[in-house]
Amino acid sequence: MKVTKKALLLDGYVDEPACFGVPPYISPYVRYAFGVLESHGFETRYLTADQWRITCQREAVAEADIITVISGLTVPGRYRGGSPLTLSELKDLCGLPRKGSLFLGGPIRHGYTLKGGSKALDLVLDGVDCLCTRDPEAALDHFLKTGELRPEKTRTYEKIRRWAQLGAKVVKAHPFYPWLVAELELSRGCDRKGGRCSFCSEGAFSTYEERPVTDIAEETKALADSGVTAFRFGRCSNILSYGGTDTLCGIRPEPSKIKELYAAVRGACPDLEVLHTDNCNPLTIAAFPDESLGTLEEICRWNTEGDVLSLGIESLDPKVRKLNNLKVDAETALRVVRLINVAGGHRKRKRGLPTALPGLNFLAGLAGEDKGSFEANRLFLKRLVEENLTVRRINIRQAMIFPRTPLARLSKENPSKAGKKAFMKWKNWVREEIDPIMLKRVAPTGTVIKRVRIEERQGRLCFGRPLGSYPLLVGIITSTEPECEVIDVVVTDHGSRSVTGIPCPVDINRCGFEEIEALPGIGKARARRIIQARPFACYQDLAAILDEPGVLDGISELLAFR
Template identity: 50%
Template sequence: GSEVVKLHPWYPWVMAELELSRGCDKGDAPCSFCTEGTSMKIEERPISDVLDEIRALYNFGIRAFRFGRCSNILTYQGTTFDNKRKPNADALRDLYSQAREACPQLMTLHTDNANPRTIVDFPDAAAEAIEIISKYNTEGDVLSFGIENLHPFVRNINNLKVNFDEALFAVKVVNEIGGWRPTPRSLPKLLPGLNFLVGLAGDSNESLKLHAEFLARILEEGLMLRRINIRKPMLFENTPLKVLIDKYPSRIKENHYKKWKEWVRSQIDQPLLKRLAPLGCIIKNLRIEEKVGNLSFGRQLATYPLLVGVVDDTLPLGTVIDAAVTDYGRRSLTAVPFPLDLNSCPPGSLTAIPGIGKARASRIISQRPFASFEKLKEAIDEEEVAEGLKIFTAL
């Protein structure tokens, strides 16, 4: 049935999610809100089946894959030790390395969820698993951590995974092992993504304060996150939360929730985004999906792809380009096409670059074409500004 991908309206610009498992490796003690651990025991597809699917999709033109539908990628094909699932490095090595071999022109290989508890319980085995993933994946990948709530009381009654110190430890481990960049201007290979749930049984403003301390600590210690998700829980039948929420109702008011969420978006997201994708960072393979004013918005085929506003209104929809970061929104990036052709780019692309205002942009436009960087320097009155512009061009 793999040929069905050819019917996708954006074919071959399609990301195939490959199901690795069903159920939850937490066994008989699922998190209170989650349906995954209540309906079935964990079952996993053999590596050979997953590879067969990859090959079939690849033969029909798919170049982007995501290992998904897995509650914890770190324990895929894992072993049981002391009633806990332990990572199986050999299985992950086989899965990832053979996926690479099957797809020589692979563009994206990303993943989904990981349980930070596994890193706490099996630090050495988890470190090896993370090292394997970050060796064979493609840049910009994320391990989604279900932190949910770090308050001791809320964590206890909702049967959540890690406390404050354990969550910080897991974030540090992934940063240390997966936070490297294939090139100086690439996105990091593999970073944590944090999921928070506001409104679980027993939740209160004390939880919001604790989470603010946790995120501030991440900033203070120079750590990186790929993204932060903030959600409210949904009540499903047959989950413990359905009963717990009546006994221990959440005391968080809507205005407190909105205020805390606004604080995260305004005070945490942008500094972390600057750390993740510094000025001049190259975001590869952006597909232009929408145009607003002089911005052409694009995203990669990726797990939680970054939204990038490219300052160039001449780009046709569907164009796939590389872009270099020039500025930051709250959860998005501003960029210019890379390499920027100074001899033909629109004025807006020039003024999007730090240090190039309207006057300098007009001077550059009036004196182009430039045959060399030296000629460009003559058109700009400050050498430091010219050097800053150089990283965005092919000169």
């Protein structure tokens, strides 16, 4: 009788500068590990951290011949889609009775912390047989072939080619399936010339390497065959460098290579719903503005709407920038934001979201910082507002200090003296003074956000998000339970970091008072009049009973008369 080998793969979630894997995102780490286990004939049970927390499947640990845990955050974040595995949960897991070897890998190799503004601990855990100091999939494969524990094993792109294809089907075991975004790997390491930013763990990869287009397309096809329709080029520190030419000033973007990449992925999944990217190094745009513009235009031709190009600005205080080897000053950052607005500020469809906008990452807790350091950031954001430029989101985080990054040393010599009060004041100022302005520019009243998935309900308000890069949080006013879990929403109002809307098209003869009241220009009195006068056969009938007949003209095509 053939005995089936059993494996447990626990997805503790990952977040690092160039890779994200908190639901609805699924990271390459778990897909590759699943592929390795498949290639060795294992029957693998895949669990997410949230599933583990609820069910604590001790028997899955006890009966597994091998256990792999992927985990670790090297950038702080707050997540709506799931809660990463904590150290105490990991310790509990390691202490459970088992017969199989336990592999632990992912960004956790850099150390452990869950909070921004804190120093990471070097991880020492009893009960872990192999703490993978490089690539968990390579260490796992080596062990399964030889029985030897080699935590430092690394993989090549040639090696992961098959694992990536075999691992694609793990998506079907994900509790969010098929509502998933597959984080795709394009490259790894940092392409920057002239040293690394002090805080960044991506520099730990000694060389910058790129994955062949054919391999990316093959994995996309395997994921599409397993039901995935949303993809992000997130495992990549700089989309503009992909396929570019190495020069003394950095990698010069090659628009034709980006075209080749996007065309191959589109060809591998012709019905894809989302194709987004993430990191974009502002230094590349500063060094090669013409080639960057050509590349950005190519991205905007092939991507799907609502894309975000994340720029690591970190701090615009000149002394902090110098000490931490940060990328750009305020003038350069301004030029970069202008260029992305030119390439991606348009909308591909009427009432759609902008094609691609900049996202700004600021970081506090850097070496040399003081209370006045945030003023330069503030002046920069004011200029964006004055110039009528748009950014999709502004992330303000506190650095996590990892042992082997330059920041670990620098922050001992020149610790941040900004203090929590100054940090919160700066952050709150952005949330109150800048975010609301930008949100109205990104999604003005009347914007239709497609395919919003309802995630929770609080009375007559539901909350949901579409799939994609940094999706907008949408509050949906519904007097009745929506018929579908995934709906289109027309924006009717704005909070500071979320929009409010109603299901679209608006079924004027059947929807509730709250939805009608929320229509732009309607309010309580007109809503009452509409409710009393319905049903209407057409828009003209509706307009005729209003004291200002043209008040709904701007959104008339979004109204349904059933």
